[in-house]
Amino acid sequence: MSKKVLMVGNVAIAEGAVLAGCQAYFGYPITPQNEILEHLSKRLPELGRVFLQTESELAAISMVIGAGATGVRAMTSTSSPGFSLQQEGISYMAGAQIPGVIVNVMRGGPGLGNIGGAQGDYFQAVKGGGHGDYRIINLAPASVQEMMDLTMLAFELADKYRNPTFILVDGFLGQAMEPVIIRDAVTKFPAKPWAITGAKGRPKNLLDSFEMNPVNYPSRVKKLLDKYEIIRRNEVRFEGLLLEDAEIVVVAYGSASRSAMSAVKLARTDGIKAGLLRPITLFPFPEKALRELSLRIQAFLVAELSGGQMIEDVRLAVGLDCEVDLVNRYAGVPLPAEEILESLRGIALKQRKN
Amino acid sequence: MDKVIYTKPEAMEDRFTHYCPGCGHSTITRLIAEALDTLKIQEKAVCVSSIGCSVSSYYYFKCDGLEAAHGRAPAVATAIKRCRPELYPFTIQGDGDLAAIGTAETVHASARGENIVLFFVNNAIYGMTGGQMAPTTLVGMNSTSTPGGRKTDTAGYPIRVCEMLATLDGPAYITRVSLHNPANVRKAKKAIETAFRVQMAGLGLSLVEILSPCPISWKLEPTNALKFIEETMIKQYPLGDFKVIDGVKALIEGVNPCSPK
Ligand SMILES: Cc1ncc(C[n+]2csc(CCOP(=O)(O)OP(=O)(O)O)c2C)c(N)n1
Numbered sequence: 174m175s176k177k178v179l180m181v182g183n184v185a186i187a188e189g190a191v192l193a194g195c196q197a198y199f200g201y202p203i204t205p206q207n208e209i210l211e212h213l214s215k216r217l218p219e220l221g222r223v224f225l226q227t228e229s230e231l232a233a234i235s236m237v238i239g240a241g242a243t244g245v246r247a248m249t250s251t252s253s254p255g256f257s258l259q260q261e262g263i264s265y266m267a268g269a270q271i272p273g274v275i276v277n278v279m280r281g282g283p284g285l286g287n288i289g290g291a292q293g294d295y296f297q298a299v300k301g302g303g304h305g306d307y308r309i310i311n312l313a314p315a316s317v318q319e320m321m322d323l324t325m326l327a328f329e330l331a332d333k334y335r336n337p338t339f340i341l342v343d344g345f346l347g348q349a350m351e352p353v354i355i356r357d358a359v360t361k362f363p364a365k366p367w368a369i370t371g372a373k374g375r376p377k378n379l380l381d382s383f384e385m386n387p388v389n390y391p392s393r394v395k396k397l398l399d400k401y402e403i404i405r406r407n408e409v410r411f412e413g414l415l416l417e418d419a420e421i422v423v424v425a426y427g428s429a430s431r432s433a434m435s436a437v438k439l440a441r442t443d444g445i446k447a448g449l450l451r452p453i454t455l456f457p458f459p460e461k462a463l464r465e466l467s468l469r470i471q472a473f474l475v476a477e478l479s480g481g482q483m484i485e486d487v488r489l490a491v492g493l494d495c496e497v498d499l500v501n502r503y504a505g506v507p508l509p510a511e512e513i514l515e516s517l518r519g520i521a522l523k524q525r526k527n
Numbered sequence: 528m529d530k531v532i533y534t535k536p537e538a539m540e541d542r543f544t545h546y547c548p549g550c551g552h553s554t555i556t557r558l559i560a561e562a563l564d565t566l567k568i569q570e571k572a573v574c575v576s577s578i579g580c581s582v583s584s585y586y587y588f589k590c591d592g593l594e595a596a597h598g599r600a601p602a603v604a605t606a607i608k609r610c611r612p613e614l615y616p617f618t619i620q621g622d623g624d625l626a627a628i629g630t631a632e633t634v635h636a637s638a639r640g641e642n643i644v645l646f647f648v649n650n651a652i653y654g655m656t657g658g659q660m661a662p663t664t665l666v667g668m669n670s671t672s673t674p675g676g677r678k679t680d681t682a683g684y685p686i687r688v689c690e691m692l693a694t695l696d697g698p699a700y701i702t703r704v705s706l707h708n709p710a711n712v713r714k715a716k717k718a719i720e721t722a723f724r725v726q727m728a729g730l731g732l733s734l735v736e737i738l739s740p741c742p743i744s745w746k747l748e749p750t751n752a753l754k755f756i757e758e759t760m761i762k763q764y765p766l767g768d769f770k771v772i773d774g775v776k777a778l779i780e781g782v783n784p785c786s787p788k
């Protein structure tokens with residue numbers, strides 16, 4: 174029978190990695206994700222796997238490249254300023270099609286900012302962040318259980334698409350403690366004939382993003398772009414709450430979606446037909462689901478822990494005929510449900526007047 | 528019957544390189560391939576190329592290869608070795624790569640004593656980007672970004688990588704060799720081979736610095752470029768061993784370190 178235990182979000186990520194068969198972890202201390210590094214510093218060596226505290230996040234991501242290239246499952250975790258440093262390696266990974274999992278437990282920014290939780294790295298994580306034409310699968314957990322489950326999924330998707338995969342989560346969830354059902358450890362892993370394992374009995378394997386001949390380069394990038402199209406088609410994940418008869422839909426992810434869920438339920442007791450759409454994948458974004466909703470409802474409310482970043486993707490998905498409002502907190506401060514409820518009341522009032 | 532005394536190494540691919548005529552990188556490619564042959568490790572070797580003129584050096588060896596971002600090759604090689612200890616990763620890095628943008632990765636891989644090999648191609652210039660100043664550019668030396676020669680008041684002093692790293696406890700074998708004449712090429716060959724043997728014996732990190740001509744950026748004829756190494760560069764970068772731990776000494780002298788003395 175599966176075991177249920179109390180766990181801190183960051184530890185659930187670490188344990189999810191262990192269960193997914195992560196053979197190597199590389200990281201550099203930064204709040205609010207230190208529990209991941211600390212937990213794995215004990216756990217991985219116990220299992221005979223690799224743990225290394227690196228000299229920087231640049232080195233950490235470079236080691237994820239080296240490890241991932243050898244075909245083993247590898248991970249690093251960091252928080253916003255460290256995530257900025259890792260963009261270099263992430264771009265190289267995307268270019269050379271090396272799988273790996275990168276966890277960003279976001280804090281307030283820009284700059285050194287504040288160690289409180291935030292969602293201000295949405296643009297950086299979802300739109301690119303590093304140089305060049307590439308996309309990254311972004312998984313956004315909203316509970317400690319999901320931090321474990323989506324970390325396991327991240328490894329699977331990284332291998333499936335030979336692409337880096339992100340866990341994008343805010344610091345509040347990283348520090349949250351909740352009951353978690355421990356999943357079964359993964360025992361089956363995909364074959365990786367492309368991996369660096371030594372050129373014995375086969376032609377040599379090369380993993381790179383470089384193309385000396387400019388004539389050959391477009392076809393190489395085209396292969397990547399085609400892959401991202403397949404990801405867009407196959408990997409959209411979201412959760413809907415009370416959407417069937419909703420007239421106003423809140424769009425939120427991560428810990429903001431938890432406040433939003435409370436607000437939606439409270440609004441219902443007020444007689445406001447509110448619903449929630451919670452993207453679980455930020456890339457690929459649930460744009461089709463949002464577009465379909467926009468055909469029958471007029472108002473969306475985006476709740477996020479940033480100056481307003483995901484709202485741009487919601488606006489793109491639903492078009493100009495819908496009202497898309499923002500309720501937000503930023504700079505390391507949580508978003509209370511009451512505030513979202515107030516915004517819902519305001520929108521409902523406006524709709525009645527119209 | 529004729530006897531073949533000189534041929535292309537087995538571990539070297541049969542293709543043209545992208546290096547300029549007279550470039551030290553070509554010689555280094557050959558010496559590494561010869562070492563892979565001699566030690567019969569081509570099936571386990573992994574070439575981690577860096578960014579610089581060595582960018583696609585993995586094209587030229589018949590072993591697995593991997594690209595590292597500018598300066599990050601020691602970190603990439605570290606992870607390869609940690610995850611697959613049976614492999615023999617080696618890096619080929621220019622001076623800008625290893626001693627400027629990748630200084631942190633170089634120092635910390637060395638400090639940890641990672642069981643990897645770093646080949647450090649010191650040509651005192653940024654070859655690939657067209658001849659700008661490198662951290663190893665000599666004082667007074669011309670480059671496209673030090674018009675009138677490198678001046679210490681604004682551009683500081685060249686870095687001696689071997690001397691600096693030899694102060695660390697982590698590395699096993701640190702040596703500086705040069706390609707300016709056949710006798711020194713033979714010494715370089717020996718050092719390259721030793722570095723791999725150090726890794727095979729699990730003794731720790733080796734760094735072989737190779738003074739290497741870049742006739743193009745130095746704006747010298749290939750033979751004059753060799754003369755420049757001999758007459759000028761070696762004064763700043765003296766040749767020889769900077770760190771040889773006991774286990775490596777035993778290896779070089781052919782003594783089994785485990786046998787009683
Ligand atoms: C992050 C980054 N910065 C700058 C460059 C441009 N760049 C390519 S090679 C190089 C310097 C190469 O010089 P060196 O390492 O001395 O090697 P060499 O070409 O002389 O062999 C630079 C600056 C780059 N590719 N990536």
Ligand code: SF4
Pocket residue numbers: 545546547549550551552580650654655740741742743744
């Ligand atoms: S620029 Fe210099 S280092 Fe680069 S290939 Fe040409 S000679 Fe060699």
